[in-house]
Amino acid sequence: MYEAVQPYAHGMLDVGDGQLVYWETCGNPAGKPAVVLHGGPGSGATPSWRRYFDPARYRVVLFDQRGCGRSRPHAADPAVDLSANTTDHLVADIERLREHLGVNRWLVLGASWGSTLGLAYAEAHPARVSELVLFSVVTTSRREVEWITREMGRIFPAEWARFRDGVPPADRDGDLADAYARLLADPEPAVRERAARDWCAWEDTHVGTIPGHRPDPRYTDPVFRMAFARLVTHYWRHAAFLADGQLLREAGRLAGIPGVLLHGRLDISSPPEIPWRLAQAWPDARLELLDAAGHGSGHGIGERVLAALDEFAGRR
Numbered sequence: 078m079y080e081a082v083q084p085y086a087h088g089m090l091d092v093g094d095g096q097l098v099y100w101e102t103c104g105n106p107a108g109k110p111a112v113v114l115h116g117g118p119g120s121g122a123t124p125s126w127r128r129y130f131d132p133a134r135y136r137v138v139l140f141d142q143r144g145c146g147r148s149r150p151h152a153a154d155p156a157v158d159l160s161a162n163t164t165d166h167l168v169a170d171i172e173r174l175r176e177h178l179g180v181n182r183w184l185v186l187g188a189s190w191g192s193t194l195g196l197a198y199a200e201a202h203p204a205r206v207s208e209l210v211l212f213s214v215v216t217t218s219r220r221e222v223e224w225i226t227r228e229m230g231r232i233f234p235a236e237w238a239r240f241r242d243g244v245p246p247a248d249r250d251g252d253l254a255d256a257y258a259r260l261l262a263d264p265e266p267a268v269r270e271r272a273a274r275d276w277c278a279w280e281d282t283h284v285g286t287i288p289g290h291r292p293d294p295r296y297t298d299p300v301f302r303m304a305f306a307r308l309v310t311h312y313w314r315h316a317a318f319l320a321d322g323q324l325l326r327e328a329g330r331l332a333g334i335p336g337v338l339l340h341g342r343l344d345i346s347s348p349p350e351i352p353w354r355l356a357q358a359w360p361d362a363r364l365e366l367l368d369a370a371g372h373g374s375g376h377g378i379g380e381r382v383l384a385a386l387d388e389f390a391g392r393r
Contacts (some may be wrong), residue, residue, distance in 0.1 A: 078128035078383065089149075090140075090177055092170045094161035099147035100140040100174055104132040107205075109390055110161055110183035112138045112171065114191035114198075116213075120295075121146025129186065129382050134390040138183070140174060142167055142194075145304050153304040155262065155269060159311045163318040168198045184208045184389055186382070189372065190309075190349070193217040193317055193324070196355075201331045208392065209331070209362075210385045212339035213372050214352035216324045217317035225346050226253040226313070229283045240379035243275035258310035260265045261303075271380060272300070273306040280309070281347040287371035328358035335392075336362035337385040339378050341370030 084101035092098050104127075104129040104166040113126045120141035130137045143162045144152035152159065158239075175183065184207050187195030217220055230237030241249050248256035260272035277296040284290070295301045312318070320326075336359060338352040349366055356364040370376035 097149045104135045104137045108136040110136050112183050114187035114194045116189035116191050118190050118312050119305040120146040132363045152307045153300045173248045182207045186210045189213045196324045200327045202353045208389045209336040215347045219316040222313045240279040254310050254313035273302045276306040284372040286343050286345045338364045339381045343371040
């Protein structure tokens, strides 16, 4: 990866609804514009994202999506209302940030949930996207949410049983994301904390399909854990606030936008069928499946992200 660089500018953008979104720019102020869409929802834009880009050739914009990271108000506070935190709100935030920074078009880099958001943004504003680089590709459909929260129990039966048993017996045969969201809104702090722990334990499990998987250390932070669990369950219970099949159905709007889709064959929690179907609907996309990789940037995915970004660096 490229050398670690510090932002040359940063700020808080008032996007309305009482929301302040943290943003930062790094690299070359005269370079090719790019925006990073982090995963989660709720992971925040960590400094490691900066290192995918050649700092001499890119002007990189990172921001923390509503409710997480350095943006405010923070979803770790149970009093924070999430009703103004939807995919449409986040897409509008990206546009406000683009206009605020005076960017005409930019490359979009997104991973996991960030790939869903990147697709939603590009389909809503195709004239503003020069290229798309997406890895660990998901569309956050109801089918995908059901797969992760229930069917992945066939791969990790004991761990899934603990996850299922974290909700009241009456809720165990229903929508588990919805059941956990209700627990995370419980007036009793101990109930909320246990739900956040149980949710994040399952998150760490279902992506662990490759040898040597290590737990995500961020889940040991109670503030991160609570905000992450609240935001993921909020989005998953609503299937990303998108019509069923919307992102695939409207992929034709991406015509003319070059894209690279990077995905691990061992990413069982987000099956390779997802990016494969997207690539069938988006002829300008190149799908690369890496045999040894799972969910995330390991086992060659990160190197292919670097290669794709280097490939696009000179394209205007």
